[in-house]
Amino acid sequence: MLMKRLVFLSITTLLLFAFANQAMAADEVSSEKTPLTALEKVESVIYGSAGTGGMFLRLAKVERDLFGMELPGSLTERQQALLTFVEEGSGTQASLVFKIGVAEWVTLNRVNPSISLAERIANLEGILEESVQEGALSARLERILTKLLPSGVFSTPIQIPPSTVFKASFAKTLTVRNVAVGDIVELNIEEDCIISGTLASAKGNRIFAEVTKVKMPRSFGRPSEISVEFKNMESIGGQLTPVLIGPEAKKAMEIDAGTIGAVGTSFVGAVLVGPIGLAGGFLIRGSDKKIPEGTTVYVETTEASSVGGYQVLTIPDSTAVELAPTENPVLDGPPTDTY
Numbered sequence: 001m002l003m004k005r006l007v008f009l010s011i012t013t014l015l016l017f018a019f020a021n022q023a024m025a026a027d028e029v030s031s032e033k034t035p036l037t038a039l040e041k042v043e044s045v046i047y048g049s050a051g052t053g054g055m056f057l058r059l060a061k062v063e064r065d066l067f068g069m070e071l072p073g074s075l076t077e078r079q080q081a082l083l084t085f086v087e088e089g090s091g092t093q094a095s096l097v098f099k100i101g102v103a104e105w106v107t108l109n110r111v112n113p114s115i116s117l118a119e120r121i122a123n124l125e126g127i128l129e130e131s132v133q134e135g136a137l138s139a140r141l142e143r144i145l146t147k148l149l150p151s152g153v154f155s156t157p158i159q160i161p162p163s164t165v166f167k168a169s170f171a172k173t174l175t176v177r178n179v180a181v182g183d184i185v186e187l188n189i190e191e192d193c194i195i196s197g198t199l200a201s202a203k204g205n206r207i208f209a210e211v212t213k214v215k216m217p218r219s220f221g222r223p224s225e226i227s228v229e230f231k232n233m234e235s236i237g238g239q240l241t242p243v244l245i246g247p248e249a250k251k252a253m254e255i256d257a258g259t260i261g262a263v264g265t266s267f268v269g270a271v272l273v274g275p276i277g278l279a280g281g282f283l284i285r286g287s288d289k290k291i292p293e294g295t296t297v298y299v300e301t302t303e304a305s306s307v308g309g310y311q312v313l314t315i316p317d318s319t320a321v322e323l324a325p326t327e328n329p330v331l332d333g334p335p336t337d338t339y
Contacts, residue, residue, distance in 0.1 A: 038079040042086050045097060046137070048116035065118070068136035085138075086117075087238060094155040094308065096138065098237035101202065102153050102310050103144055105192075105236070110204035113234065114171065114186060155308035158198040160241055163248045164301045166233055167191055167256075168207045175290040176216050176224045183211040187297065189233065197313030205234045207243060207299060226291065230299050235307035243299040252298040 040050035042062055051058045059078060063070045066085075071078050089095035094102075100120050101111045107127060112120055121140050122132045128147070133140050145153055168187035179185065187207040193200045213227035232240035 038083045042079070042082045045086055046117045048119070064136075066136060066138050068139070089155060089237070089308070094153055095237055096141065098155055098308060098310075099141060099145060099153050101205075101236045101238075103141065103148060104204075105199065105202045105310070106148055111202045111236065112204055113206060113238065114188075153310070155237060156198050156311045157306055158195055158200050158309035160193070160195065160200050160235075160301055160305045160307060162301055162303050163246065164193070165248050165252050165298055166193065166201075166207065166243065166300070167252070167296060167298055168233075169297075170291055170293055170295045171206075173290055173293045174211075174226060174228075176214050176226055179211045179214055179226065181211055181214055184231075185209050185211060185228065190296070194312065195309070198309035198311045199236055200307055200309045201233065201235045205236065207233045208240075233299065233301070236310055237308040239305075239307045241305035241307065242302045244302055245298070246300045246302070249298040249300040256296070256298070 036055065039055060039059060039062070043050045043058065046062060046065065051061070055075065059075070059082075060070050062082060063078070066082070071081060073081065084090055084095075086096045089098060096117065097113075100117060101113070103124055104111045104120065107124060112123070118137060121137055121144070124144055125132050125140065128144060133143075167190040169190055171186045171188055174185060185208070187209065189201055189203060189205045189207060192202050207230065209228045209230045211226065212229050213225055215225040217224045230243050230245060233243045234240060
């Protein structure tokens, strides 16, 4: 009963904040934040894809699945409240995406944002409690977090420096026959990014890239081509930071002996190109060349970016200078490393 009351108070506080925030910013809402796109974003997080049908019915289902009840307010207010609760968070309240990421990282030493929130919670219940529970998703996650981290889960602002290098691997095989121009492809970050004791992104967070050119093999031996530009990397809370294959990323690829020349794990025949605007990428040519699942690549951030992180180490003030980020950090080491 106490847990239900705490969850209810937490949800009510965040929803009231979201309603007030939505009213104050009503005149600033752009076409990118229409009610439909807000609902689709929330559905994609919870179920893995956007729903179909009438908006009122879809919205009511999301609210019942998340909270066990439908919320008050107008259509726009309810959707903005959901978006705040699920993706953005406010004040001392971390977002649901942030909380599930921390729960997974503490339990599994990685995160799984490519699957639905409902499945992620069920997976944790199976591991920690040996059976999948019933009830509102938010209450189920809060129960898990109360047992895992009794002191609570808080989002700590942290800045990811420019030229921070990330090692990632392709989540699926890419060939000229299974991708098209405009497709967004996903890579999985291979190592935790911990800055001054705060987890900014975790193993399993994603890097997104866009396919910009696809050419099938042609006559007279002319090769096929796939061109890809890197776009963003994902923080533990789902915030996005622009990335490219820049000079520091290229250096990391050259240094990594496990990447260069290792068939099946590296860009054999790839031509690295960049910067292309804010998204340096690569071009691969060959006779029906493919990029196998698990192929590794390095990218780097294009600018300093503030994200919400999870504090895993307490760093004394006297050591702050020693533990400050290097000019061009390369992330490689155990989860508790700092740089």
